[in-house]
Amino acid sequence: MLFQVGGQGTRPTFFEMAAAQQLPASLRAALTYSLGVFALRRPFLHKVLDYDDEFFALLMMVLETHSLRTTDASFSESLYGLRRRAVNVKLSKDKPHMDSSDGRRHSGLEKHQRVLSVAFLVVLPYFKSKLHSIYNREREATLQASLWGPGEARFDDVDYFESGETSTGVSSEATQRSSIRKRIEAILGACYPWVHASSEGLSFAYQLLYLLDATGFYSPALHVLGVHVCRATGQELMDTSSRISKIRSHERERLRGPPWLKALQKVLLSCIYTTLDYAQTGLIAAVFFFKMMEWWYQSAEERMSAPTVYPPPPPPPPPKVAEEGIPLPPDRTICPLCSQKRVNPSVVAVSGFVFCYPCIFRYVSQYKRCPITLMPTNVDQIRRLFHDM
Numbered sequence: 001m002l003f004q005v006g007g008q009g010t011r012p013t014f015f016e017m018a019a020a021q022q023l024p025a026s027l028r029a030a031l032t033y034s035l036g037v038f039a040l041r042r043p044f045l046h047k048v049l050d051y052d053d054e055f056f057a058l059l060m061m062v063l064e065t066h067s068l069r070t071t072d073a074s075f076s077e078s079l080y081g082l083r084r085r086a087v088n089v090k091l092s093k094d095k096p097h098m099d100s101s102d103g104r105r106h107s108g109l110e111k112h113q114r115v116l117s118v119a120f121l122v123v124l125p126y127f128k129s130k131l132h133s134i135y136n137r138e139r140e141a142t143l144q145a146s147l148w149g150p151g152e153a154r155f156d157d158v159d160y161f162e163s164g165e166t167s168t169g170v171s172s173e174a175t176q177r178s179s180i181r182k183r184i185e186a187i188l189g190a191c192y193p194w195v196h197a198s199s200e201g202l203s204f205a206y207q208l209l210y211l212l213d214a215t216g217f218y219s220p221a222l223h224v225l226g227v228h229v230c231r232a233t234g235q236e237l238m239d240t241s242s243r244i245s246k247i248r249s250h251e252r253e254r255l256r257g258p259p260w261l262k263a264l265q266k267v268l269l270s271c272i273y274t275t276l277d278y279a280q281t282g283l284i285a286a287v288f289f290f291k292m293m294e295w296w297y298q299s300a301e302e303r304m305s306a307p308t309v310y311p312p313p314p315p316p317p318p319p320k321v322a323e324e325g326i327p328l329p330p331d332r333t334i335c336p337l338c339s340q341k342r343v344n345p346s347v348v349a350v351s352g353f354v355f356c357y358p359c360i361f362r363y364v365s366q367y368k369r370c371p372i373t374l375m376p377t378n379v380d381q382i383r384r385l386f387h388d389m
Contacts, residue, residue: 010230014211016080017218017229023076024125028056034289053133057126064121068114070247073232074121083232084109084117087216113225120221131192138189248273319351322374328353335359337371349381357384 032052039045048055063075071078072085086109109117202220209215217223251269255262321328326336335342337359344357351370355363360371360382369376 020076061122135192319373326371345385350377
């Protein structure tokens with residue numbers, strides 16, 4: 001699977017580099033979310049989620065090592081058709097394979113550059129994630145201490161069931177180790193914001209310079225490695241498959257042992273090769289699956305949280321006119337009591353019929369009922385109407 005974002009020449013666009021850099025974070029979120037969904041049915045997957053940093057670092061180390069070995073690019077860079085090239089200072093103007101834009105010549109990666117690339121791509125993000133977790137724990141502990149006080153002892157810090165000299169010695173050693181660990185975590189938690197801010201600021205500076213075409217290095221790690229990321233040519237993309245087949249055939253020739261052991265090793269290698277070949281497609285499918293599940297559950301939550309709109313209930317049937325009551329005039333603007341056009345219209349709440357306010361007030365005050373329906377009422381149930389309908 002290969003995505004070509006666009007652009008001309010060998011220098012990738014800023015958007016290609018940004019997309020390649022952000023892909024591992026999206027991939028991790030997709031895998032974590034997918035495992036969290038599956039863990040609802042398979043509780044043993046919670047153990048994988050408890051060590052998600054180690055699990056993802058191991059997975060990315062396998063993928064990055066394989067990708068750098070076969071394509072001279074990281075996993076995400078190879079997906080976007082990019083390649084890493086070692087930058088060497090120009091020795092002669094007549095040297096072939098010169099890049100006229102920066103006056104340097106590009107060559108393939110050396111072994112130490114591949115190893116350091118794996119370290120920058122996998123090891124440093126792993127330690128950064130661990131430091132971020134320590135910093136969050138220290139911040140929560142500081143907040144808790146500010147709320148409840150630093151002298152509170154918790155049940156998980158002290159073993160109240162230990163007794164005797166042996167248990168006292170073991171408890172003191174454990175307490176000493178715990179205090180040392182807490183001091184180290186406190187120091188790391190205090191230093192992490194400055195280290196993180198410096199790292200992010202330096203990365204932002206490199207990205208801004210790369211966007212302004214002031215440097216050929218997108219990140220400080222590439223500058224330290226002396227590596228430029230270039231767009232792969234068509235011939236390089238075609239040669240990748242032949243290069244991979246040569247590496248695999250050479251690995252098969254190096255197998256030693258009896259025939260049954262060789263056959264077993266070939267089967268294992270074939271399984272590994274198949275897994276690595278479809279790793280890009282499978283992981284990108286996991287990202288799309290994650291986005292689809294996120295949209296699905298978000299839509300379901302919105303539907304569940306949205307208030308249900310019910311249709312208004314039908315109006316109650318109008319009250320019946322009593323046989324002994326005052327009959328209704330044919331004109332609705334006429335007061336049934338005075339047979340004149342209504343003045344200061346007012347309604348009787350128990351029946352809903354409208355009269356002149358002086359007429360209905362006097363009638364209800366005297367008879368304590370509606371003049372039309374003969375339903376019992378009082379003057380407190382007379383309501384003024386300010387718009388005569």
